[in-house]
Amino acid sequence: MKRFLNLTAAAALCASVPAFAQEAITYPAPSEIVAAAKAQEWATIAPSDLLVMDLAPDAAGKSRHVVIQLMPDPFSQGWIGNIRKLATAKWWDGTSINRVQDNYVVQWGDATEKKALPDGLETVPESSYTTPLTDPFAGMLLFAAIVGQKEAADACNRKSEDKISDCYREIERQVMHRDPYGDLYGFYKGWPAGADPDAAWPIHCYGMVGVGRNLSPDTGTGAELYTVIGHAPRHLDRNIAVVGRVIEGIEHLSSLPRGTGALGFYESEAERVPILSVRLGSDAQNVPSFEYLRTESDSFKAYADARANRRDPFFIRPAGGADICNIPVPVRRQTAK
Template structure:
């Protein structure tokens, strides 16, 4: 019995030593990002990037061309006309959303058919699956740099309401969206998935949305939008340069694993899990 106890203790010590060595050898999320090769990054196309200019600075947003092409087309048209110039971010709900556009005014913008879900005849392969059975869908992960979810067959795919998600507001009618956009600024309201079209995400500048005046403020004009245009409308020298880690890359796969089980010595316990909405895609501006 004593010999067995000694053997068990030694085995435990060896296993712990191996685990410690493995943890020490693993790269941290920061190290993975810093060491990612050039081919694991992509530059955001200027024709897909919205530049929302607020009094405190710019918010850069990428539109999802694969899942929501009609919304991409609508925002392209509106941005080209400077539709949002001098309108406002008229709705702010703490920890929820910031919404902008013409508000209750008649905009003469035709309604748009919803794109809640992308339907495909065959399974649409995700770049990476982060969660199986995430509570709101059969699976969730990333596609083209966007957090998405799917049905079990992979024939229905939609962008999720993670923080920074860019969506099109609507009324009670399903196809009632026109031009009123919103950005999720707080905890992910995933219960809205498949009820509203999410057509993009914030790349940079969330701090400017968080600094908007709250309801009840006497400041005038109230959260004025200086303008919102496509990056491609700006002179070449003024177009923001934004690169995003490819979500189909080895670096991003390694980053997901490092976020599930943080290798830094500070962490005593690791869950071997990360919520898809907590998995931020590394983004670098000006590089």
Template sequence: MRRLTLTLLTPFVALPLCAAEAKRPTPAEIIKQSPASDWRGLDPDNTVLMNVNGTDVIMELAPRFAPRHAANIRTLTREGYFDGLAVIRVQDNFVSQWGDPADDDDTKSPAKTLGSADKKLPAEFSIAYKGLPISKLGDADGFAPVSGFVDGFPVAADPKRNRAWIAHCYGVVGAGRGNEVDSSTGASLYAIIGHAPRTLDLNITVVGRVIKGMEALSALPRGTGAMGFYEKPEQYVPIRQARLLSQLPEAERPALEVLRTESKTWQQLVEARRRGTSDWYVYSAGHTNICNMTVPTRPKAAPAMP
């Protein structure tokens, strides 16, 4: 009789657990319920506002990972280097690249001067892993033993070799270079617009990520030349200007804030991504990776009234 009682009770014990599974909060609900302390503003000295063909693109620099390149890009931006340049390459499922169209061995036009920016920089492919405040993902990454997020950037790491680097995920910005590893200056930049080309990791200096305006770079006509370069000057997509937020009056700066990837809200979003959060899902992968995760931004909350 005791065994029968236990058997009959079992389905009734399981029912509340199934209901709890069905009521997991959606990403939108998680964000809506997040405390203000889980969000941060944009760093005016490390955020670039670039106007591409009439659309604003906002790019966060990564001074922790590429300090020399970030400093050079700040100098180039302050001195107006990018003003009047162009997107010169759009390769499908790969990158959009911008810079000086004349900065090419095949052109006869003089290249734009770099002004007071450094003309030579060391490669900054990785930094030390030890002591890095990384919010780790629990899921395996095929390109590195450890993966997670630092300062909002997708990061891969190899603890045994004591190195960490920003992964080439969608929206990540890198510095174009030639065959020499130290041939990048930040004057030529590209953004990933397709499936994550992780084989570029540890081969190019990553300098930042686009946090808003990716459509201005990803939806452009594809170049018809080799590697997606535009073949005619009239195909170039103009960059009207680029400014650091610190160069703009405070009232003209984008009023955005970014979710902290060291926050509890971020951890909840990662779990939601891993499992699916609605009745639409018939299968839950229970897995994600750094390039499947997008760090949310939102309009900056108005200050509370006294």
């Protein structure tokens, strides 16, 4: 099994080597690694997997566009199917941004909670917060092979399938980088995810988009959405559906005035930010093409290693690890090829 994340450590200079024999080594910054990635290491995002939200112009009359990438199969597909129907029905047109809670979320939808929903929306069960894996960690690039653990990870990969799980947990214990919100964590099809031997799930990092809901067993339809604008609220993982991420225009949401009501809700209609339209990228006008750095690529592995161990000139001491939300998957407007 070669699908585990390989984070290769840089060789440290031996302290016993005389100073005159040491040569300065320059390490690239994460941004430099991304900029040097080969064209084939980038994956195009289909326009149909984009959600384009146009807000009312700001006080200076400047237009505000927010672009969301919807999550791929198999995660959260019941809610994403609903979101596609809502966008096609133009349901969000005339709704608003209703909540801005500092260091937490921006939320939007129908403030009156009386707008009729389109027909055919699915009621998604709570079991869909996670996705069963047909075999342990299928398709995941696990973060267990932390810097300096390549040999141990390779040894795990040679074990029988029923023992790989325990082997990787031992690596996690040794390097003390076990995710406190799940057994393991890594990247799945370009998205950060948590996992255990039986299931995987998308996680709440900055810019992720989730589905608002009432108390259990309600899971939300997808009509009420939010995006994270603060420290990653990982305690929400497996409790609320994550359906996408903002890939452009997050500043139009994160810079909004904070709501003064409970949980950051706006208390008057005048405070709310009108939503002019929400469309699928395949139905919108003049939508740029976007691409993301493939998480199975060599450049992403080098980038992840550099994020976990900053060795470029500004840094004095590499951290030796990183929260998965501090390794955002690079997304950019597609360049000409």
